Amino acid sequence: MSDHSTVVVAMSGGVDSSVAAALLVERGYTVIGVMMRLWAEGKDNRCCSPPAVDDARSVCAKLGIPFYLLNFETEFKTRVVDYFVAAYARGYTPNPCVQCNRWIKFGALLERAGALGADYLATGHYARRRERAGKFELLRGVDAQKDQSYALHRLTQAQLARALFPLGDLTKPETRALARRFGLPVSEKGESQDLCFAADRDYRNFLRRRVPTALVPGDIVDTRGRIIGKHAGLAFYTIGQRKGLGLAVGEPLFVLALDAARNRVVVGRAVELGGRELIANAVNWIAGSAPAMPLRVTAKIRYKSAEVGATITGDEVEGSVRVQFDQTLRDITPGQFVVFYDGEVCLGGGVINQTDSRFHCL
Amino acid sequence: MERAIYLDHSATTPVDPRVVEAMLPYFGVKFGNASSLHRWGQAALVALTEARRTVADILHARPGEIVFTGCGSESDNLALRGVALALRGRGNHIITTPIEHHAVLNTAAQLEKEFGFAVTRVPVNRYGVVNPDDIARALTPRTILVSVMYANNEVGTIEPIAEIAKITRARGVLLHTDAVQAGGYLDLDVDKLGVDLMSLGAHKFHGPKGVGALYVRTGTPLVPTQTGGSQERARRAGTENVPYIVGMATALEIAQGEREATNARLRALREQLVIGILERVVGAQLTGDPQHRLPGHASFVIPDVVGDEMVLGLDLAGIAASTGSACTAGSAEPSHVLAAMGYAPAIARGALRLTLGRGNTDADVEEAVNAVVEVVGKLRGK
Incomplete structure (x- = not known):
């Protein structure tokens, strides 16, 4: 990659993307700062609030680059x-940030x-890109605490070929130190915000306002199918949830499954929670094609969950795989992404569809 | 970025160095408040009086008919809200057009929504020209004010103000014109135009930002929209911004004094620009009136490209352009002006405005045409 390349940096106004831009300027790239104006339910999306826009613009002015x-x-x-909205309506728990990376940042x-003439798009993600035998690999960020490869696992070869992650080799404290060296603000304000588009941070309120029709009350049943209460709509519940079930039962009960077909919430005891197997759909293999299976990997079922050993085997459905974990996981949640690693390499991942929970089909 | 060609003079212009020089004494040496009795105040008042006389002379008006304001938008606000509120005992109907600047459009909309006025927006033709007969037809016994811009900011079209004035005068209805874009280029004689109120903003004719004026014909009822001290004959409270007002008067004097020569040069450059783009960018169309338009104003719709993307591409190539109004840049909404002229949203998306000014040269135009051709080619090729 030539140092005369042009790079667009996705700016958030926060420390990470600001340092990413500064590093690229220092390395001699022609850098253009861009912020995305995103849809918001209320006045402003939290990922591009007026103060965040002002911060990003100031950083670009300081770096002497267009914004x-x-x-x-x-x-x-x-x-x-x-x-x-559609995911919740189906009893799934979505991850909007993963979709935003795939379709908005590394898409639109x-x-x-x-169109601006840029060769690359850079972001402040803590992840690395490595070129090997004409292919691009996605690697974890060096800072294990901050690693964001999970959020990028749906990128394709074409997208990775044009992606730069200047912070991948840094730890967060190193980024902060660089921000100070470059004289940039070190605030976290502009960092990615969960549910950036909702007027308040409670997704339940958002759904109540936006899709009341998707919130159909139904029955809460136990593991034997007996009705033991009422729920306010599947979207208000998540696997492993204990609080807010409104059940007057002696021992603590947890949400085991959301049965969208019958609009039921299945609850049970702590020992009944969890599974060791899932089927993932719409699997993206970053290498561009599926590896030989069965395959030993480590896997994560949420951005912040612990990584566990697993074996992946092919499924009869094209693009789907069966994932068997070495241990029982408590909160395998349909709609979330399962992401696979081989050492430091992120192989890709898919949408969790079914779990082996016996309680889906009650 | 070595190249720097500024082709967005409808958005704003650089302050003429002669204007800066005229302003400087009033920041330091002659800093007085024009309302003070002492000689510091007297010196400021003298400058203010001279500036007012200069502007009044250019407009063929009396000094007392000039109200200095904070900007063109404020002048529009004062004209519409000031007259409407003063005359609400006589009528509640206002006539304007759908292609006005938002300073007029949104003030009219607020009068409609919050104060119970009725607003008629007469249509414009494909060139953005208002038909005076449409104004005549829209007048009712309850009509108190007509507001039509002198020249449009997005497409450069010059409106037939004098003809409209004949109609409004015959019916005894007040006429306001937003002359913010016209200030440096067109004849501002308020009697020839026949207007009762006229808005100006200094930064469009190489004066400073943050100062404007409203011409108010003697006898025109006007309620102040900013109340306080009795500055500007109690029509606009607040300590007069003497350095900026001096700057505005100096800039207007220079622009109007050099008008014929400037306009002839800008017209020639614009023709070169328009011909270059129409010949070399496939499908490009000129928007606005081809004849009756501001001398340095060129505006287009270019198919299969998005205006904002052209503007960013040109910026990276060192050329300042815009899609239309600087005030709505960055919004996803298609231009209200092009919509009113009958352009479908898909076509209006490809709007590009290049507005020339005093500093531009033949070479600028040539480079700009090349850059537009290149940027459009890249965007279409992607």
């Missing part, structure tokens, strides 16, 4: 918000970066 606020409201609404923004 543009580009509009992606329509794309974001379709790809992220509508997906989010990458395309606009190309």
Whole structure:
């Protein structure tokens, strides 16, 4: 990669993307700062609030690079918000940030970066890209605490070929130290915000306001199918949830499964929670094709969950795999992403569809 | 980025060095408050009076008819809200057009929504020209004010103000014109135009930002929208911004004094620019009136590209352009002006505005045409 390349940096106004931009300027790239204007339920999306825009613009002015606020409201609404709503309506628990990376940052923004004449799109993610035998690999960030490869696991070869992650080799304290050296703000304000598009941070309220029709009350049943209470809509419950079930039963009960077909919440005792197997759909293999299976990997079922050993085998359905964990996991949640690693290499991942929980089919 | 060609003079202009020089004494040496009795105040008042006379002379108006304001938008606000509230005992109907600047559009909308006025927006044709007959037809016994811009900011079209004035005068209805874009380029004689109120903003004609003026014909009822001290004959409270007002008067004097020469040069450059783009960018169309338009103003719709993307591509190539109004840049909404002129949203998305000014040269135009051709080619090729 030539040092005369042009790079668009996705700016958030926070320390990470600011340092990423500064590093690229220092390395001699022609850098363009861009912030995405995203759809919001209320006045502003928290990922592009007016103070965040001001911060990003100031950083770019300080670095002597152009700054543009580009509009992606329509794309974001379709790809992220509508997906989010549809997932909950089906009893799934979505991950909007993963979709945003796949479709908005490394989708619509990458395309606009190309229109601006940029060779690369850089972000402040803690992840690394390695070129090997003409292919690109996605590696964990060096800082294990901050590693964000999970959120990037749906990128394709074409996307990775044009991606730069200047912070991948740094730890967060190193990034902060660089921010001080470059004279940049070190605030966390502009960092990615969960549920950035909802007027408040409670997804339940968001769903109540936006899709009341998807919130159909139904029965809460025990593991033998006996009705023991009422629920307010599947979207309000998540696997492993204990509080807020409104059940007057002696021992603590947990949500074991959400049965969308029958609009039921299945609850049971702690010992009944969990599973060792799942089927993942829409699997993205970063290498571009599926590896030979069965395959030993380590896997994560949420961004912040612990990684456990697992064996992946092919499924009869194209693009789906069966994942068997070495140990029982308590909160395998349909709709979340399961992401696979081989050592430091992120292999890809898929959407959790079924678990081996016996309680789905009651 | 070595290249730097500024082609966005409808958004704003650089302050003329002669203007800066005229302003400087009033920041330091002659800093007085024009309302003070002592000689510091007297010196400021003298400057203010001279500036007012300069502007009044250019407009063929009386000094007392000039109200200095904070900007063109404020002048529009004062004209519409000031007259509407003063005359609400006589009528509640206002006529304007759908292509006005938002300073007029949103003030009219607020009068409609919050104060119970009725607003008629007469249509414009494909070139953005208002038909005076449509104004005549829209007048009712309850009509108190007509507001039509002198020249449009997005497409450069010059409106037939004098003809509209004949109609409004015959019916005894007040006429306001937003002349913010026209200030440096067109004849501002308020009697020839026949207007009762006229808005100006200094930064469009190489004066400073943050100062404007409203011409108010003697006898025009006007309620102040900013109340306080009795500055500007109690029509606009607040200590007069003497250095900026001096700057505005100096800039207007220079612009109007050099008008014929400037306009002839800008017209020639614009023709070169328009021909270059229409010849070399496939499918490009000129928007606005081809004849009756501001001398340095060129605006287009270009198929299969998005205006904002052209503007960013040109910026990276060292050329300042815009899609239309600087005030709505960055919004996803298509231009209200192009919509009113009958352009479908899909076409209006490809709007590009290049507005020339005093500093531009033949070479600038040539480079700009090349850059537009290159940027459009890249965007279409992606």
